[in-house]
Amino acid sequence: MSDGNGLAEAMLGLDGFRVLEVAETPDELTITVETTTTIEGCRRCGTRAEAHDRRPVEVRDLACFGRPVRLRVLKRRWRCVESDCEAKTWTEAHPALPPRAVMTHRAGFEAARQVGELARPVSRVADEFGVCWDTIMTAVITHGAPLVDDPDRVGEVTQLGIDETSFLKANRAHPTVYATGLVDTRAGILIDMVEGNTAADLRKWCKRQPKSWLEAVAVVSIDLTDSYRSGLSPHLDHAARVADPFHVVRVANRCLDQVRRRVQNETKGHRGRKNDPLYRIRKLLLKGSERLDDAGRDRMLLGLRVGDPYDEVAGAWLAKESVRDVYLVDDPADAATLLDKTITGCGEDDVAEIRALGRTLGRWRTEILNHHTTGASNGPTEGLNLVIKKVKRAGHGFRRFDHYRLRCLLHAGGITWPNRPSPPRIRTHQSPLR
Numbered sequence: 128m129s130d131g132n133g134l135a136e137a138m139l140g141l142d143g144f145r146v147l148e149v150a151e152t153p154d155e156l157t158i159t160v161e162t163t164t165t166i167e168g169c170r171r172c173g174t175r176a177e178a179h180d181r182r183p184v185e186v187r188d189l190a191c192f193g194r195p196v197r198l199r200v201l202k203r204r205w206r207c208v209e210s211d212c213e214a215k216t217w218t219e220a221h222p223a224l225p226p227r228a229v230m231t232h233r234a235g236f237e238a239a240r241q242v243g244e245l246a247r248p249v250s251r252v253a254d255e256f257g258v259c260w261d262t263i264m265t266a267v268i269t270h271g272a273p274l275v276d277d278p279d280r281v282g283e284v285t286q287l288g289i290d291e292t293s294f295l296k297a298n299r300a301h302p303t304v305y306a307t308g309l310v311d312t313r314a315g316i317l318i319d320m321v322e323g324n325t326a327a328d329l330r331k332w333c334k335r336q337p338k339s340w341l342e343a344v345a346v347v348s349i350d351l352t353d354s355y356r357s358g359l360s361p362h363l364d365h366a367a368r369v370a371d372p373f374h375v376v377r378v379a380n381r382c383l384d385q386v387r388r389r390v391q392n393e394t395k396g397h398r399g400r401k402n403d404p405l406y407r408i409r410k411l412l413l414k415g416s417e418r419l420d421d422a423g424r425d426r427m428l429l430g431l432r433v434g435d436p437y438d439e440v441a442g443a444w445l446a447k448e449s450v451r452d453v454y455l456v457d458d459p460a461d462a463a464t465l466l467d468k469t470i471t472g473c474g475e476d477d478v479a480e481i482r483a484l485g486r487t488l489g490r491w492r493t494e495i496l497n498h499h500t501t502g503a504s505n506g507p508t509e510g511l512n513l514v515i516k517k518v519k520r521a522g523h524g525f526r527r528f529d530h531y532r533l534r535c536l537l538h539a540g541g542i543t544w545p546n547r548p549s550p551p552r553i554r555t556h557q558s559p560l561r
C-alpha cells in the first residue's frame with residue numbers, strides 16, 4: 128500500500144471499491160470511488176453483460192476525522208447484449224449501498240446506534256452526518272427495528288414489572304397520553320412499551336405473548352392502580368401480584384401532601400407561600416424519619432406546632448411513617464402485623480384523607496405483603512423510568528408512539544449491538560481525577 132489511493136482505500140475500508148479522488152472543503156470530505164467489478168451476468172437471461180457507462184451517485188458515509196463524508200460512487204451501468212432480452216440496462220448494486228439510500232449501510236447503522244443506544248437527538252445526528260431528520264429516522268427504523276423484533280432479545284422472564292409513564296403531556300387537543308412499560312425486573316431490561324394504561328391495553332399485550340412465556344412469569348409487580356391489577360387477568364392469573372414498595376410509599380406521601388395542602392388552605396386561606404410554616408416543612412415531612420437529623424426534626428416539629436392546630440398533618444405523617452415501617456422488617460408475619468396495625472389505625476382516624484389511605488392499603492393488603500414473601504420489587508423499573516425520560520428529552524416531544532417505543536427499546540431493551548469495534552485503550556494511566 129504505497130500509493131495515495133491505496134492508503135485512501137485502506138482508510139475507507141469498503142471492499143470492492145477503488146478510490147479515485149479525495150477532495151476536501153472546510154465542511155466535508157468528498158471521496159470519489161468506483162466499483163472494481165469487471166464481470167456481471169444479466170439478471171434476466173444470465174448472459175455476460177456489457178459494461179455501459181458510469182453514473183455518479185452520492186451518499187453519506189461514516190465521518191472521517193471529524194468531517195462528514197460525501198461518497199461519490201461512479202456506479203456502472205450494464206447492458207444485456209441479447210437483443211430480445213427485456214433487461215436492457217441496469218445499474219450495479221452493492222451491499223454497502225442499499226438502493227435509493229441516502230446513506231451507506233454502515234453509516235445508517237451507526238446513525239441508528241447513536242440515536243438508539245446513546246439516546247442522542249435525531250436532529251443532532253442528522254447535522255453530524257449532513258443529512259435531514261427523516262433520513263436518520265428512516266435509518267433508525269431500518270436498522271433498529273430488526274434488533275428490537277429479534278425473538279432472542281427477551282428470554283424467559285420470571286419477574287415482570289409493569290409501570291406507567293406519560294407519553295404526551297395534556298394540551299388543548301388531548302388529555303395526558305400514558306404508556307405502559309413492561310420490564311424484566313431481574314435483568315433490568317425493558318421488554319416492551321404499550322400505548323395507554325388501561326386494563327384493556329395490558330390485556331391486549333398479554334394476549335399477544337406466547338402461552339409458554341406467560342406461564343414462566345412467577346411474579347408481577349405493579350403500582351396501586353386497579354387497571355393493571357385487572358388487566359393481568361386472565362393471562363397472568365397464575366403469577367403472584369406484588370404492590371411495588373416505591374408506589375405504596377408514594378400513596379402514603381400523597382395522602383400527607385393532601386392533608387398538608389388542605390390544612391394550609393383552611394388556616395391561611397391561600398395556597399402555600401414561602402413563609403408559611405407548613406409550606407416550609409413540606410420536604411422535611413416527606414423525608415424518611417430515620418433520615419432526619421436533629422435540626423431537621425426540630426424544624427419539622429416547630430412547623431407542625433405553628434401550622435397544624437388540630438394535629439391533622441402530624442397524623443398523616445405518622446401514617447406515612449407506619450407505612451414505611453412495613454418495609455423495615457423482613458419477616459412476612461411481622462410485616463403483616465405492622466400493616467394490619469396501620470390499616471386499623473388509619474381506619475379509626477378523624478381525618479378523611481387518612482381513612483382513605485387505610486382503605487387503599489386494605490384493598491392492596493395481599494399485594495403489599497407479597498413483597499415480603501417473594502422479595503420482588505419494581506426497583507429496576509423505576510430506574511428504567513429515568514432512562515425513558517432521557518429518551519423523551521432527546522426526542523424533544525414525540526408525536527408518533529411507534530417511534531417513541533422503538534427508541535425506548537433500542538436504548539433500554541437489552542439490545543446487543545453487533546459489530547461494534549472494541550479497540551484496546553491507548554496509554555491507560557491512573558487519572559488524577561479519580
Ligand SMILES: [Zn+2]
Nearest residue numbers: 169172207212
Ligand atoms: Zn439479458
